[in-house]
Amino acid sequence: MAEVGLQVGIILGYVAVALAIGVVAYRLTERSAEDYYLASRTLGTVVLLFTTFATLLSAFTFFAGPNISYGAGPEWILVMGLMDGVIFAILWYVLGYKQWLVGKANGYVTLGEMLGDRFGSVGLRVLVAAISIFWLFPYVMLQQQGAGTAIEALTGGVVPYWAGAGGITLFMIAYVALSGMRGVAWTDTLQGAFMLVMVWVAFVWVASAAGGVGSATATLGDVEGNFLALGGGLYTPQYVLSTAVSIAFGITMFPQVNQRFFVAESKAVIKRTLPLWPVLVLLLFVPAFMLGAWAKGLGIQAGPQENVLPLLLAEYTPAWFAALVVAGAMAAMMSSSDSMLLSGSSYFTRDLYRPLVEEATEQREAFLGRVGVAVFATLSFVASLFQPATLLEIGDTAFGGFAQLALPVGVALYWPKTTRWGMYAGVGGSQLFYLASVFLAVVPRSYLGGWSSSVVGMVAGLVVTVGVSLVTSASAEEDASVCATGAD
Amino acid sequence: MRCVSERIRLIGWSIAAVVLAALSVPWFLWGTDTVAVGLPVWVWWHVGWLCLTAVVLRVFTRTAWGLGVEGVGGDG
Numbered sequence: 290m291a292e293v294g295l296q297v298g299i300i301l302g303y304v305a306v307a308l309a310i311g312v313v314a315y316r317l318t319e320r321s322a323e324d325y326y327l328a329s330r331t332l333g334t335v336v337l338l339f340t341t342f343a344t345l346l347s348a349f350t351f352f353a354g355p356n357i358s359y360g361a362g363p364e365w366i367l368v369m370g371l372m373d374g375v376i377f378a379i380l381w382y383v384l385g386y387k388q389w390l391v392g393k394a395n396g397y398v399t400l401g402e403m404l405g406d407r408f409g410s411v412g413l414r415v416l417v418a419a420i421s422i423f424w425l426f427p428y429v430m431l432q433q434q435g436a437g438t439a440i441e442a443l444t445g446g447v448v449p450y451w452a453g454a455g456g457i458t459l460f461m462i463a464y465v466a467l468s469g470m471r472g473v474a475w476t477d478t479l480q481g482a483f484m485l486v487m488v489w490v491a492f493v494w495v496a497s498a499a500g501g502v503g504s505a506t507a508t509l510g511d512v513e514g515n516f517l518a519l520g521g522g523l524y525t526p527q528y529v530l531s532t533a534v535s536i537a538f539g540i541t542m543f544p545q546v547n548q549r550f551f552v553a554e555s556k557a558v559i560k561r562t563l564p565l566w567p568v569l570v571l572l573l574f575v576p577a578f579m580l581g582a583w584a585k586g587l588g589i590q591a592g593p594q595e596n597v598l599p600l601l602l603a604e605y606t607p608a609w610f611a612a613l614v615v616a617g618a619m620a621a622m623m624s625s626s627d628s629m630l631l632s633g634s635s636y637f638t639r640d641l642y643r644p645l646v647e648e649a650t651e652q653r654e655a656f657l658g659r660v661g662v663a664v665f666a667t668l669s670f671v672a673s674l675f676q677p678a679t680l681l682e683i684g685d686t687a688f689g690g691f692a693q694l695a696l697p698v699g700v701a702l703y704w705p706k707t708t709r710w711g712m713y714a715g716v717g718g719s720q721l722f723y724l725a726s727v728f729l730a731v732v733p734r735s736y737l738g739g740w741s742s743s744v745v746g747m748v749a750g751l752v753v754t755v756g757v758s759l760v761t762s763a764s765a766e767e768d769a770s771v772c773a774t775g776a777d
Numbered sequence: 778m779r780c781v782s783e784r785i786r787l788i789g790w791s792i793a794a795v796v797l798a799a800l801s802v803p804w805f806l807w808g809t810d811t812v813a814v815g816l817p818v819w820v821w822w823h824v825g826w827l828c829l830t831a832v833v834l835r836v837f838t839r840t841a842w843g844l845g846v847e848g849v850g851g852d853g
Contacts, residue, residue, distance in 0.1 A: 367823055371801045374827045378834060379794050387846050502815035509817075510810065518810035519803070519819040529802055560842055564834040567827040575824065579816070774847055 293444045296612035300440070303483075303616045304460055307476045307623070311464035314472030322654040325469035326398050326635045332474055332552045334561045340474040341549045341562075342569055343481035343624035345373065345540060350484065350573060351618035352435060352596040355581025359589075359597040361523040362509075362516040363582035366575055368533050374570035376537035378563060384541050384695070386559050387702050388550040390774040399632075400547050400698065401640035407701060408709040409766025411644045416713070417694065418640030420720055421544050424690035425633050426669055428543075431687075432626040433458055433673040436619055442599060443615045451674055457623065458670040465627045465666075466659040470552065473627045480620035485573055487617035490610070491602060492576035498605040499587060506579075508586025516582050527739030535743035538695035539688035544632035545625070626666075634661030686727050689743030693719040696751040700758075705769040707754065710761040715754025719746045787845050790837065797830050 318324055332340065357365050388403070397403040400421070405414025437454030448456075464472060499505040509516035520526075540546050553559045577598075584591070584601040591597040598618075602611040638657045643649055649657060697715035701707045725732040726742035734742045763769070803822040811818045 363817075363820070366820060367802045370823050370827050371798060375798045375801045375830055378830070379798070382846070390847070503812075506812055506815050506817070510812075515810055517812060517817050518808055519817070520807045526804065526807075556842075560838040563838055564831045567830040567834070571824055571827050575820065579820075 292608045293447050295609055296443050296615070297448065299609070299612045300443075300616045300619060303620065307479065307620075308460070308464050310475050310479065311468040311472040314468035314475055318469055318471055320655055321651045322635075322639075322658060323396070323398060323651070324471075325655045325658055326548070326631065327552045328469070328471040328474060330393065330552055331554045332558065333554055334558050336474050336478050337549065337553055337558055338562045338565055338569070339481035340477035340624075340628070341546060343477040343484070343621070344545050344549070344628045346481070346484065346573070346621045346625065350488070350577050350621055351598055351614070352439070354574070354578055355584070355598045356591070356596060357523075358578040358581030359585050359591060362512075362514065362521070363578045364519065364524045364529070366578045367519075368529055369574045369578070370567070370570055371529070372533035372537040373540070373574075374567035376533060377540055378566035380537060380541050380695075381559075381563060381566065384699055384702065385550040386556075387772075387774065388547070389553055389556075389559060391702070391772055392551040394774065395771060397551060398548070399636055399639050400542070400544070400694075401636060403771075404698070404701060404712065405640070405644075407768060407771040408712055409764065409768060410709050410712075413709060413712055413716075414640050414644060416716065418636040420694065420716070421542070421636055421691070422633055422641075424687045425544055425629055425636075426665075426672070428687040429626055429629050429633070429665070430669040430672045432622045432629070433670050436622045437673065439596070439599070439615055439618055439622075442596065443612060454670060454673055457619070457626075458666050461623055461627050461630060462663050462666045465630050465662045469655075469658075470631060473624075473631055474552075477624045477628070480624040483620055484617045485569075487614050488573060488576050488580075491598075491606070491614055492580060494610065495580060495583065495601060495605045499583065505583045505586065509582055512585050516585065525739050531739070531741040531744045535692045535741055535747070536688045538747060539690070539692035539743075542691040542694040542698065543629075543688075544636055545628035548632045548635065630662045630666050631658075633665050634658045637661045637665070689723055689727075689741070689746075690720070692743050693723050693746050693750055696747055697754040700751065700754050702772050704755075704758075705772075706758055706763075707769075708758045708761045708763045709767055711754045711756075711758030714757040715750045718753045719750030722746045722749060783844070786841060790841055790844060793833060793837075797826075797833060801826050801830065 319329070323329055354365060391397065391403060395403070395406065397406070399418070401414040401417040404417055405411060433454045436457040437450040440448050440453030441450045464476070496502045496505050506517070514522050580601060581597055584597045587601070589597060589601050589604060591600050599611055599615060602614055635658060638654055638661055642657060643654070694716060697712055697719070700715070701712060723742060723746040726734050726746070732742070736742065736745050801823060803819050806819045806822060809819060813821060
């Protein structure tokens with residue numbers, strides 16, 4: 290029991306620090322929507338890097354990622370490196386920097402707002418926001434589910450699942466509603482740094498307990514399927530490429546990441562962040578996924594519903610340290626969810642409520658944004674009580690869904706001849722195809738020897754957007770100059 | 778003239794981007810299970826390649842920032 294008290298104490302202490310940061314941020318927050326959602330576009334290099342990074346990580350780093358490495362080998366290191374370290378870094382420039390320029394010139398807060406303005410279409414704006422919220426919702430639910438499961442496992446059932454997930458939800462509502470983007474970005478910075486430190490301490494600790502990195506790795510050769518060899522089992526070249534491409538493009542359209550394209554203080558900030566991506570990805574995921582693989586070699590027994598990393602730590606490190614790492618995982622979930630709540634709420638108020646219900650003032654919108662956070666979080670919490678599918682399946686589906694948006698948006702940003710009908714067809718068509726592949730048995734999820742329906746849908750969306758734009762002409766309300774960004 | 782050299786630079790950097798992405802997974806080591814200094818060699822390749830990527834990106838931000846993005850799209 291004393292151990293459970295200590296573990297709960299560590300998590301509560303952690304939460305208290307995050308909340309204190311939220312309060313400080315709140316005192317600096319102006320009562321306007323742009324400040325609430327985007328911190329008035331003033332984030333510096335370190336905060337922007339860490340808030341985007343911490344937002345991307347989520348529970349995957351500590352739970353689902355090591356679980357896959359445990360089950361199939363550490364090749365996810367390569368998937369993650371290609372995805373977040375290389376492709377996302379390139380997209381950070383190609384889509385992110387472009388969106389930053391366009392957003393700064395025209396004062397946009399959301400993706401839907403930008404596209405709606407470019408194509409003179411409230412319908413397109415509403416469509417993009419609705420698609421985004423559709424995919425975002427299950428993903429927030431997934432984070433709450435992860436938090437509830439982790440706390441229940443950590444405390445040996447003393448804190449039941451619903452209480453853990455509910456507590457985390459209440460806490461997030463409190464500090465997101467309070468502090469907005471500034472508070473979220475600051476706590477993300479704390480959480481990101483904390484996670485990095487934790488994963489390395491865990492890596493060194495387990496390695497030394499197992500007789501060194503070499504001995505821990507050597508155990509992988511005896512595992513069924515030989516985890517030392519590149520490829521095999523789950524990992525085919527098609528799987529590695531499909532997963533990395535689909536998720537990397539998906540990330541850019543996730544509302545909480547896409548909105549971060551708008552928040553940099555200056556061009557210099559975006560510039561400095563770019564080369565740091567591959568380095569951060571290596572620093573975090575190599576140790577995290579090696580730990581998952583080692584757990585297999587070291588004979589840790591994890592059931593299909595169990596997370597392997599806490600089990601490994603319980604075996605090789607003291608209880609207080611395992612609690613700290615679970616707190617780190619909690620941090621990961623919260624730093625993803627808080628940003629998702631904030632951006633989900635901004636999509637709702639700006640792209641759905643304002644155009645469809647009433648044209649709210651800035652102050653009223655900031656208030657509505659806070660209400661939106663509470664409603665969104667409560668609904669996803671209720672959904673998490675019913676736990677429909679497994680963590681990874683939902684996450685994977687959501688990334689694929691967002692990936693469908695990326696290429697039409699890229700075309701709209703760079704190609705002046707893109708038309709509204711091209712966008713409707715490309716965005717709508719690829720979404721319908723992807724949804725069908727996920728939910729209908731007659732539409733396959735895999736094509737041409739292992740390419741995922743997400744990648745196939747992306748290519749189809751690109752072709753349709755360009756094709757339909759070529760055969761339709763722009764209507765009078767469309768304004769291609771919105772996306773023109775002059776050299777300076 | 779400026780336009781032509783812009784275009785060549787854009788093509789060059791695009792190729793660099795594709796190569797960086799394409800070789801971050803060491804396809805030529807598929808099936809290899811050699812271990813060096815505690816980790817499989819393919820992990821080391823990946824670590825080295827991503828460090829190289831960071832350096833290339835840094836050079837890009839220093840010498841070619843804005844290429845292909847500023848002054849493109851819309852009417853331009």
